[in-house]
Amino acid sequence: MQPKKVKVGVIGCGTICKRTYMENMVNKFNILEVVGCADLIPERSKAMADKYGIKQMTNEEIYNDPEIEVVCNLTTPESHFEVSSEAMKHGKHVYCEKMMAVDFSEATELMRLAKENNVMFITAPDTFLGAWEQSARFYIDAGIIGKPVSVHAQHTCSYRPANPIFDLSPDSFFFPLHPGGGLPFDWGGYYLHTMLNILGRITKVAGFGGNYEPNMLYTHPAHPKYKENFFVDTPTSIFAALEFESGVHGTFQLTSESYNSEHFEITGTKGTLVLGNPNNFDGSMILKRPNMKEKPRMMGAPGQGGNGAQVDRAQLGEFAMPEEMVLPMLHGFNDGSCRGVGLADMAYALRNGRKPRADAQIGYHAMEVIHGSIESQKTGKTYIMTSPFERPAPLDITIAAGISGQEAVLDD
Numbered sequence: 524m525q526p527k528k529v530k531v532g533v534i535g536c537g538t539i540c541k542r543t544y545m546e547n548m549v550n551k552f553n554i555l556e557v558v559g560c561a562d563l564i565p566e567r568s569k570a571m572a573d574k575y576g577i578k579q580m581t582n583e584e585i586y587n588d589p590e591i592e593v594v595c596n597l598t599t600p601e602s603h604f605e606v607s608s609e610a611m612k613h614g615k616h617v618y619c620e621k622m623m624a625v626d627f628s629e630a631t632e633l634m635r636l637a638k639e640n641n642v643m644f645i646t647a648p649d650t651f652l653g654a655w656e657q658s659a660r661f662y663i664d665a666g667i668i669g670k671p672v673s674v675h676a677q678h679t680c681s682y683r684p685a686n687p688i689f690d691l692s693p694d695s696f697f698f699p700l701h702p703g704g705g706l707p708f709d710w711g712g713y714y715l716h717t718m719l720n721i722l723g724r725i726t727k728v729a730g731f732g733g734n735y736e737p738n739m740l741y742t743h744p745a746h747p748k749y750k751e752n753f754f755v756d757t758p759t760s761i762f763a764a765l766e767f768e769s770g771v772h773g774t775f776q777l778t779s780e781s782y783n784s785e786h787f788e789i790t791g792t793k794g795t796l797v798l799g800n801p802n803n804f805d806g807s808m809i810l811k812r813p814n815m816k817e818k819p820r821m822m823g824a825p826g827q828g829g830n831g832a833q834v835d836r837a838q839l840g841e842f843a844m845p846e847e848m849v850l851p852m853l854h855g856f857n858d859g860s861c862r863g864v865g866l867a868d869m870a871y872a873l874r875n876g877r878k879p880r881a882d883a884q885i886g887y888h889a890m891e892v893i894h895g896s897i898e899s900q901k902t903g904k905t906y907i908m909t910s911p912f913e914r915p916a917p918l919d920i921t922i923a924a925g926i927s928g929q930e931a932v933l934d935d
């Protein structure tokens with residue numbers, strides 16, 4: 524029997540709603556039924572409502588609509604607390620885009636409110652439910668790199684008002700330079716959710732970083748505030764050392780004050796897995812392991828430091844050059860952007876009475892890592908993590924299952 528659809532009200536009809544969420548909620552996930560949408564800028568909610576044949580509503584109408592079970596909060600980080608807390612106080616379950624709040628104290632209050640109002644609280648990013656992320660967890664759990672030893676997550680880039688991606692519209696702003704939107708939050712969430720899903724709870728954080736140049740100038744001549752000052756009120760850089768409960772150690776490095784470089788990999792006692800981009804559902808994973816069966820190869824030629832003899836590489840053991848191979852993807856949710864899969868999973872969790880996979884516990888633990896790094900930088904001491912975290916249930920393998928098969932794995 525088909526489960527009863529879960530009715531959703533969407534608040535925030537900006538970039539990500541337009542680009543992917545609304546289409547996925549209306550046309551991709553069968554379990555969801557979008558009733559209406561709201562935005563502080565009414566033209567935005569009207570455009571979405573007209574395009575998808577849903578109601579244009581106000582925030583208040585969504586909070587007070589008895590039919591709506593879930594509020595999908597796609598506002599900018601500075602509005603997350605206000606919208607999520609109001610929705611919870613009206614008895615609505617909440618799905619909130621990343622990160623859940625601008626700081627750890629707001630996040631703590633949201634966790635309390637969810638409990639007090641007995642509602643489900645889910646936080647993005649939900650990309651950790653995507654194809655490569657789930658396959659990476661499967662391979663690592665199966666021992667493909669032996670016992671995991673270290674993880675390295677690095678994402679550096681340049682966010683400056685002269686950058687072409689800087690928002691030129693007077694109606695909105697570029698949220699990664701506003702509270703709760705800095706790169707450690709904006710991109711940090713993707714790396715942290717993926718690391719937590721694969722490696723489990725983090726116990727200690729030691730960090731450096733901050734905001735190296737908080738006073739910026741609008742330097743893009745097309746910007747309405749050209750040559751005016753701009754204060755960046757969010758940490759833009761984090762360089763942290765992490766200790767996981769499992770004994771794995773990691774580095775977490777994010778800055779928007781540098782230039783582009785991305786690197787994400789987990790090493791283990793038997794190999795290394797180079798991971799994909801955690802902002803994407805599809806991607807590739809490269810396994811690097813010593814290959815004992817590699818063909819014999821000539822050592823250096825006579826006169827060039829060798830005697831020309833053939834060497835059996837198997838005898839070299841761990842000194843043999845590692846072989847690289849791209850691992851096949853085993854899971855679904857790899858067809859472009861599947862944003863909203865965490866919301867669909869929450870809908871099945873509501874219908875089936877189970878724990879949702881993107882439960883706010885993961886977002887809260889990630890928030891505490893960022894908070895812990897900032898605290899460690901202030902005190903000069905290692906921060907001891909306090910929040911609990913258990914890895915969410917993995918998704919079943921769905922090789923070649925197609926879109927419908929993909930959604931069915933959530934119905935567990």
Ligand SMILES: NC(=O)c1ccc[n+]([C@@H]2O[C@H](COP(=O)([O-])OP(=O)(O)OC[C@H]3O[C@@H](n4cnc5c(N)ncnc54)[C@H](O)[C@@H]3O)[C@@H](O)[C@H]2O)c1
Nearest residue numbers: 535536537538539540562563564597598599600602620621
């Ligand atoms: N832009 C992206 O590529 C992207 C990707 C993934 C996730 N996200 C996340 O999605 C969220 C939104 O990002 P965006 O890029 O769509 O931002 P945006 O500024 O383009 O859109 C946000 C919308 O929310 C509305 N809004 C703000 N406060 C509101 C309130 N109190 N009530 C009603 N409406 C309100 C704004 O008017 C705006 O239309 C953020 O949490 C961000 O981290 C964005």
